[in-house]
Amino acid sequence: MYDTVKLGKKVNFFRKQKKISQKELAKCINASQSNISNLEHGKNKFNINKLSEIANVLDVTLDDLLEDSLVVHQCNKDATFYDCELKNLIASFNDYQLLKTLHFLEYYHDFKLQYFNND
Numbered sequence: 001m002y003d004t005v006k007l008g009k010k011v012n013f014f015r016k017q018k019k020i021s022q023k024e025l026a027k028c029i030n031a032s033q034s035n036i037s038n039l040e041h042g043k044n045k046f047n048i049n050k051l052s053e054i055a056n057v058l059d060v061t062l063d064d065l066l067e068d069s070l071v072v073h074q075c076n077k078d079a080t081f082y083d084c085e086l087k088n089l090i091a092s093f094n095d096y097q098l099l100k101t102l103h104f105l106e107y108y109h110d111f112k113l114q115y116f117n118n119d
Helices: 004-018 022-028 033-040 048-057 062-066 081-092 095-117
Strands: none
Touching: 004 033, 004 048, 004 062, 022 033, 022 048, 048 062
């Protein structure tokens, strides 16, 4: 997992240092300009292959992009693989994503209570 906001700031910094537009970067990696904009604002994630392509276009290493962006979470010995994955996923959410997830869980909980109370 990586911190999308920190990564986005790095991509923005290196892109401006290279003096290319979001549109030019997007074209080089076969993505849309809005994908690059969202990445730079921490609203979008790319897989490691796309990040590697971005690094190549910007003439930096993948380490340069991900430095200080990686998030490592420790799970206790009793946690399952899915517990750790869920914990890491939630930790990667921005405030908006976290709020939407909490609203969904509240809705689901209320729906479940209503459904089982009607039986």
